[in-house]
Amino acid sequence: xxxxxxxxxxxxxxxxxxxxxxxxxxxxxxxxxxxxxxxxxxxxxxxxxxxxxxxxxxxxxxxxxxxxxxxxxxxxxxxxxxxxxxxxxxxxxxxxxxxxxxxxxxxxxxxxxxxxxxxxxxxxxxxxxxxxxxxxxxxxxxxxxxxxxxxxxxxxxxxxxxxxxxxxxxxxxxxxxxxxxxxxxxxxxxxxxxxxxxxxxxxxxxxxxxxxxxxxxxxxxxxxxxxxxxxxxxxxxxxxxxxxxxxxxxxxxxxxxxxxxxxxxxxxxxxxxxxxxxxxxxxxxxxxxxxxxxxxxxxxxxxxxxxxxxxxxxxxxxxxxxxxxxxxxxxxxxxxxxxxxxxxxxxxxxxxxxxxxxxxxxxxxxxxxxxxxxxxxxxxxxxxxxxxxxxxxxxxxxx
Numbered sequence: 001x002x003x004x005x006x007x008x009x010x011x012x013x014x015x016x017x018x019x020x021x022x023x024x025x026x027x028x029x030x031x032x033x034x035x036x037x038x039x040x041x042x043x044x045x046x047x048x049x050x051x052x053x054x055x056x057x058x059x060x061x062x063x064x065x066x067x068x069x070x071x072x073x074x075x076x077x078x079x080x081x082x083x084x085x086x087x088x089x090x091x092x093x094x095x096x097x098x099x100x101x102x103x104x105x106x107x108x109x110x111x112x113x114x115x116x117x118x119x120x121x122x123x124x125x126x127x128x129x130x131x132x133x134x135x136x137x138x139x140x141x142x143x144x145x146x147x148x149x150x151x152x153x154x155x156x157x158x159x160x161x162x163x164x165x166x167x168x169x170x171x172x173x174x175x176x177x178x179x180x181x182x183x184x185x186x187x188x189x190x191x192x193x194x195x196x197x198x199x200x201x202x203x204x205x206x207x208x209x210x211x212x213x214x215x216x217x218x219x220x221x222x223x224x225x226x227x228x229x230x231x232x233x234x235x236x237x238x239x240x241x242x243x244x245x246x247x248x249x250x251x252x253x254x255x256x257x258x259x260x261x262x263x264x265x266x267x268x269x270x271x272x273x274x275x276x277x278x279x280x281x282x283x284x285x286x287x288x289x290x291x292x293x294x295x296x297x298x299x300x301x302x303x304x305x306x307x308x309x310x311x312x313x314x315x316x317x318x319x320x321x322x323x324x325x326x327x328x329x330x331x332x333x334x335x336x337x338x339x340x341x342x343x344x345x346x347x348x349x350x351x352x353x354x355x356x357x358x359x360x361x362x363x364x365x366x367x368x369x370x371x372x373x374x375x376x377x378x379x380x381x382x383x384x385x386x387x388x389x390x391x392x393x394x395x396x397x398x399x
Contacts (some may be wrong), residue, residue, distance in 0.1 A: 077341030173203035303337035
């Protein structure tokens, strides 16, 4: 694509002589069509198509690697998304062909799902004590749908409100009111003016397509990653370099939106816990290192997740925290349990391999390498913790 003439941003310091010639501008905004094209519409339809092709189905049921030596599978933090359970069961059978026991419970974001008589969900809520969004994993066995009507209503409200963040994100990327956030994100990500304009054009198209297809789209389509997925479809048209830079900048905007997203419409963590306990739920705090004060909240929970792919730095410390609490008798006769979460998002495996986030695509249901890390394993052994024991204890608590 031909270079555009370099244009200084309003209020920018004067450039040295010759800077215009030296600066490489990769995006010619004058050549971008701001209207939604047929190609845009097709790309949008493709990334929101939840049906699986034969190739995608084969990728789901045929993992690249198997773990024949893993005998116990504890999976209490993972996201099936739009992948059917029967395909996931086949995948698990092939991942762990020699397993002797398992506790596998899906935890979709704010949506209850069932796997062989167990139900689970990851709930967004907030802690009023330190004014921060937190998440809780709720697990059930044989949950009665009628008794769970209040919880189901709470989850529907939370799911819809959480989905509304997508529009706030899009507005921050493309509407006049989002200018301050765009400038802040551009500074954080070292994005040039033309790149900011390029992403604004694409975000406006996504917003227009969302409004056009509002009646047809599944509720699960309203996620922030829709922006990432749409930008990825532009690689063949604009090149890897531009799209990669656009992704970095767009993520910077997303982070700013998440930092300021209002918490007032989430249910309090104590409200979620109270309702879940009334239904016999088990409750686990996931990735607590992302919001440390929750360790001081003394919530009525069954366990703490000490490791997952997003929270790996303080695993040994968290193990010691749990065991110290148990020795002090903080939780009475029901000690806190140690969990690890694979945080596997199955939709990542349905994406074209060239467009996958390699780190996320490598996650597997029930695969938590920290159980085998020598330093961590030493701490677990000293404290008498194993997957087998956690499976037996937690299953007994779920009834």
